[in-house]
Amino acid sequence: MSVLNHIGRDIPKKLITAVLRPGEGQRLVGEMAQMPGVLSISHHHARGVGSRRVRAGQLYFSENDVLIVLAESEQADTIFSHVYEAGKLFEPGAGMVFVENILRGHPLMPLDLADW
Numbered sequence: 193m194s195v196l197n198h199i200g201r202d203i204p205k206k207l208i209t210a211v212l213r214p215g216e217g218q219r220l221v222g223e224m225a226q227m228p229g230v231l232s233i234s235h236h237h238a239r240g241v242g243s244r245r246v247r248a249g250q251l252y253f254s255e256n257d258v259l260i261v262l263a264e265s266e267q268a269d270t271i272f273s274h275v276y277e278a279g280k281l282f283e284p285g286a287g288m289v290f291v292e293n294i295l296r297g298h299p300l301m302p303l304d305l306a307d308w
Contacts, residue, residue: 204265205231205297208272209258210289211238212279217257220278227274229267231297235259256287262297 212220217235224230239255259279263271272291280286 203231205294206263206265206268206291207294207297208261208263208268208275208289208291210261210275210279210281211287212257212259212281213286214255214257216279216287217259220259220275223278224261224271224274227271229264229271230261231264232262233260262294265293 210217210220214237217237221233221235224233236258237255238258239253259275261271261275268291272289275289276282279289281289
């Protein structure tokens with residue numbers, strides 16, 4: 193067992209993942225960075241090939257942003273609602289958001305603030 197095994201177990205957490213329209217991820221990161229209960233937040237751009245064909249021999253490419261939020265369990269419902277509303281996920285085809293329990297995880301911190 194690792195010496196650092198205890199890290200990240202003291203606060204109940206949830207992971208909120210949202211697939212959003214391109215450009216929405218970066219906007220939401222800035223908007224939610226100081227929100228209560230947000231332990232860590234990041235986003236990345238993703239691209240994939242859909243199953244539909246535009247024309248014979250051409251595939252449909254889909255580009256989205258993926259937002260990942262590590263949140264305290266007590267605040268997770270509020271944060272989930274904010275992502276849903278601010279990302280306009282209530283509109284058809286806008287994306288999706290889901291939440292899952294996390295056993296272990298902690299926000300990144302600058303090395304000079306570490307207490308070990």
